[in-house]
Amino acid sequence: MSVRTYVLLLSALALGSAQASSEFADMAPEEILDRLIEDSSSAYLSQSPQNRQMMPDNPAYWVAEEGEELFSTPRGPNNVSLEGCDFGKGPGVLEGAYVELPRYFEDTGKVMDLETRLVHCMTTLQGFDKKDPAVKKRHGSGSDMMKLQTYIAMQSNGMEWNPPMDHPMEKAMRDAGEEIFYRRSGPMDFSCQTCHGTTGQRIRASVLPNINEPHEWTKAISWPAERAGHQNVRSTQHRVRGCLWQMRHPGIVAGSDASIALISYWTDAARGQPAILPDLKR
Amino acid sequence: MKKLTLSVSSFAALALSLTMANTAFAESQVDYTKMSSKDLAEHLLFKTNSFKIDQPVQEGGTAGARLVQDEMQKLCTEFRGKRPDPETAAKVSKMARESIRYPEGGIKLGDWKIGRELAWSGFGYRVGHRNDDHSKAANGPGGNCYNCHQLATDRTGGNLGPSLTGYGKLRGNSEAIQKYTYDVIYNPHSLFACTNMPRIGANGVLTQEQISHIMAYLLDPESPVNK
Numbered sequence: 001m002s003v004r005t006y007v008l009l010l011s012a013l014a015l016g017s018a019q020a021s022s023e024f025a026d027m028a029p030e031e032i033l034d035r036l037i038e039d040s041s042s043a044y045l046s047q048s049p050q051n052r053q054m055m056p057d058n059p060a061y062w063v064a065e066e067g068e069e070l071f072s073t074p075r076g077p078n079n080v081s082l083e084g085c086d087f088g089k090g091p092g093v094l095e096g097a098y099v100e101l102p103r104y105f106e107d108t109g110k111v112m113d114l115e116t117r118l119v120h121c122m123t124t125l126q127g128f129d130k131k132d133p134a135v136k137k138r139h140g141s142g143s144d145m146m147k148l149q150t151y152i153a154m155q156s157n158g159m160e161w162n163p164p165m166d167h168p169m170e171k172a173m174r175d176a177g178e179e180i181f182y183r184r185s186g187p188m189d190f191s192c193q194t195c196h197g198t199t200g201q202r203i204r205a206s207v208l209p210n211i212n213e214p215h216e217w218t219k220a221i222s223w224p225a226e227r228a229g230h231q232n233v234r235s236t237q238h239r240v241r242g243c244l245w246q247m248r249h250p251g252i253v254a255g256s257d258a259s260i261a262l263i264s265y266w267t268d269a270a271r272g273q274p275a276i277l278p279d280l281k282r
Numbered sequence: 283m284k285k286l287t288l289s290v291s292s293f294a295a296l297a298l299s300l301t302m303a304n305t306a307f308a309e310s311q312v313d314y315t316k317m318s319s320k321d322l323a324e325h326l327l328f329k330t331n332s333f334k335i336d337q338p339v340q341e342g343g344t345a346g347a348r349l350v351q352d353e354m355q356k357l358c359t360e361f362r363g364k365r366p367d368p369e370t371a372a373k374v375s376k377m378a379r380e381s382i383r384y385p386e387g388g389i390k391l392g393d394w395k396i397g398r399e400l401a402w403s404g405f406g407y408r409v410g411h412r413n414d415d416h417s418k419a420a421n422g423p424g425g426n427c428y429n430c431h432q433l434a435t436d437r438t439g440g441n442l443g444p445s446l447t448g449y450g451k452l453r454g455n456s457e458a459i460q461k462y463t464y465d466v467i468y469n470p471h472s473l474f475a476c477t478n479m480p481r482i483g484a485n486g487v488l489t490q491e492q493i494s495h496i497m498a499y500l501l502d503p504e505s506p507v508n509k
Contacts, residue, residue, distance in 0.1 A: 168315035172322060176314075179323035182362045184355040186348040187341070187407055187487055188480040195442065197363045203429050203440045241411060250345035251334040251410020258332030261323070 024158035024274035030055035032158055032276050033219065040215045043200050044207045051228060051280050060150050060226045060233045060278035063141045067151025070144055075134070076126030085121035087114070087152065088164075098156035099275050102264045104167040111173045113263050114149055115237050116255040138254055141233045150224040150233050150278055157277040161218065161270040170264070173257075177265025180258065181211070190247040192262075196220075206282065211269050218273035221266055225279035233278065236263055339409050340416050340423070341486060353377060358476035371475035378471035381484045382464075389460050390494055397499030398506065400492055401427040402437060407487070425488050425496055430479070433499070434506035443479060450501035451508040463500060467493050 024032050030052060037045045046052075071082045087097035088105070102113040108120060119135055122128045128135045137143040165171055184191040192211075195201065199210040209220035223236040237254050240262060244252050252259050312329075314322055326332055327349050335346030351359070354374055358366065366374065399421055406423020408414045416423055431446045432439035439445075453459045465472050468483030482488050488496065499505050 172314040172317070172319070175319035176322040176326055179319050180327070182359055183323065183351070184359045185351050187485045189355060189358075189478075189485070190480070191359065193363050194478045201440075201442050203442065205438045245408050245410050245412070248348065248407045248409070249333075250339075250348055251337060253332055253334065256332035257330045258326040261326055 024160075027158050027274075028056065029058070029157060029276045029279060032274050036215045036219065036274075040213070042213065042216050044209045044213075044216045045219060047207045048282060051282060054228065055280050058226050058278055058280045059141070059231075060224060060280070063147050063224075063233045064150040064154050064278060067147035067149070070147050071151055076122065076128045078125065078127035080125055082118075082121055082125070082148070084125055085117070087117055094152055094155040096156055096159050098153040098277070099159045099161050100163055102170075102173070102260055102267065103164045104169045109169075110257075111169050111260055111264060113236065113255075113260055114152060115145070115235060116260065118145065118148055118152075119255060138235065139232070139238055141231075146224060146233050146235060149235055153224055153275075153277045156275055158274050160272050161221075161267055161275055163264065163267045163271070165268070173261045174264040174268050177261035177263070180262050181265055186248045188248050190249075192243065192247075211266065214270055214273045217266070218270040219276055219279065221270050222276040222279040224277070225281045227281055229282055334410060337409055337413075340407055340414065345409055354471060354476075354481075361476055363478065366476045374471050374475040375473070378469040378475075378481075378484070379465075381481075382468050382472060383483070383490070384464070385490045385494070389457075389464050389497075391460070391498040391501060392491065392494035392496075394495070394498040394502040394505040394507075396421055396492075397495035397497070398434070400425050400488070400495055401433055401499055404429060421495075422489065422492055423487070425482060425492070427496065434509075436506060446500060447507065449507055450503060450505065453501075455501050455503075460497065460501065463497055464493065467496060 024035070027035070033045065033052065033055070036042070074081050083092040085091060086105075086107075087094065088100050088103045089095075089097050098114060101117070102111050104111050105117070105120075110116075112120065115138065119130070122135050123130055130136065134144045138145045140146060163170070163174075165174065181192045184194070195203065195208050196211045199213055199216070201208045201210070209216040211217050211220075221236070223239055224233050226232070227234045237259060240259050241252055241254070244250070312325065314325075317325065328335070328346070333345065333349065335344060335349065337345040339345050339348065354377060357370055357374055360366075361370075365371075401424070403419070403421075403424025404426040405419050406414050406416060406426075414423065427433060427446075428437060428439040430440045430442035431444070432441065433446050433449075435447060462473075464483075466474075466479075467488075469481045470477045470479040471481065480487060483490070483493055500507055502508070
């Protein structure tokens with residue numbers, strides 16, 4: 001063959017392998033889900049053809065659009081945008097930031113998830129008071145918090161969950177989260193493992209994800225997601241709160257260290273799998 | 283030279299600020315990275331304002347008590363859902379059997395129609411952002427049996443536990459079966475050490491009267507479970 005053909009072939013090969021490592025990043029959420037189902041035949045992943053059908057029209061996209069606008073709008077007493085907020089990969093860098101959370105932040109000395117980091121930037125950079133509705137209202141598609149979270153998380157769609165584990169605090173929180181996950185207590189003697197430790201388990205009609213099956217668990221933790229039955233986009237912290245409520249455990253405080261420890265553990269459990277953002281759930 | 287005097291109030295203020303500084307010093311010394319993961323987990327649960335532990339709960343007292351593990355919970359946590367070793371199993375089963383309280387006048391079957399509603403109802407004992415008000419439930423908080431078990435075929439049950447469809451039809455109604463059924467519901471660890479099933483009786487989820495209705499739902503030949 002000619003040198004030109006050879007060079008073209010070589011570059012095609014190089015391009016091909018580069019694309020293979022980011023193949024999910026170019027896919028829509030429902031395409032990622034389809035691939036995961038193909039690779040696993042999981043009852044959990046395939047339990048709702050109706051929800052799968054709705055995904056291209058996910059209302060979360062509208063919420064994210066509003067979030068995009070909010071993000072770049074100068075707001076708060078300091079009248080600055082969130083473009084100066086560091087989510088772990090540098091100020092304003094959103095691509096791939098969400099899948100590397102929770103992580104340790106030097107400026108606060110804490111391991112933080114997206115929600116706590118947003119609260120931090122809104123109060124320190126933008127100067128909002130913690131009690132201001134813009135910061136305090138955490139739930140509902142109409143909240144600033146959900147608009148911003150949905151937009152920011154979407155920038156990590158298809159990327160592999162990869163929370164850093166280099167800092168001792170990151171490891172400490174993740175390991176404590178693991179203890180909490182398996183810890184039985186309360187009037188029902190439940191731990192998270194009671195429901196999420198075995199494949200194919202079902203509460204009534206709902207198939208549960210197994211934390212030991214990464215292709216199931218990546219969908220399980222893909223929040224923000226539109227909850228079809230709630231007609232609202234929900235956050236990771238909302239899911240944690242909901243679980244503990246049903247488990248008959250005490251109410252958890254949003255952004256608390258215990259919640260971050262749990263989120264740290266469960267994100268680590270999905271490591272390497274592609275995130276589906278925004279997702280659509282029952 | 284001026285005499286330096288301290289008034290009583292300023293001395294008290296100084297003492298207070300020293301105490302507070304001491305406490306702050308002690309708290310800032312809590313280094314998460316130096317604790318075992320178990321110790322850190324307990325610390326996070328109880329000492330970091332992560333939970334609304336002072337919230338009043340339906341059974342009386344405050345929510346923090348629900349985070350305190352008892353002996354069974356501590357022992358069984360170690361196995362993470364797997365079968366415990368025979369020694370631990372024996373210990374857990376023995377504790378469970380000793381916890382069982384039988385009704386005055388003996389075990390009796392109640393009304394399967396009430397049992398049907400109690401088995402379906404997932405209402406009760408939830409706290410936090412929304413608290414279940416038990417005065418709103420006509421038959422009291424539910425047992426939530428359908429969450430984990432298939433029972434009658436007119437409703438969808440879960441599969442975390444075995445199917446109980448035809449429970450009474452398969453086993454009959456003898457005194458032995460009634461006692462067995464009561465034991466499993468009251469404290470399932472008496473027969474299945476470290477089971478995932480809640481201690482419905484021993485934990486006070488359902489009263490003895492409510493259990494009698496659930497038992498009727500399971501064992502009464504007229505119950506849809508056995509049709």
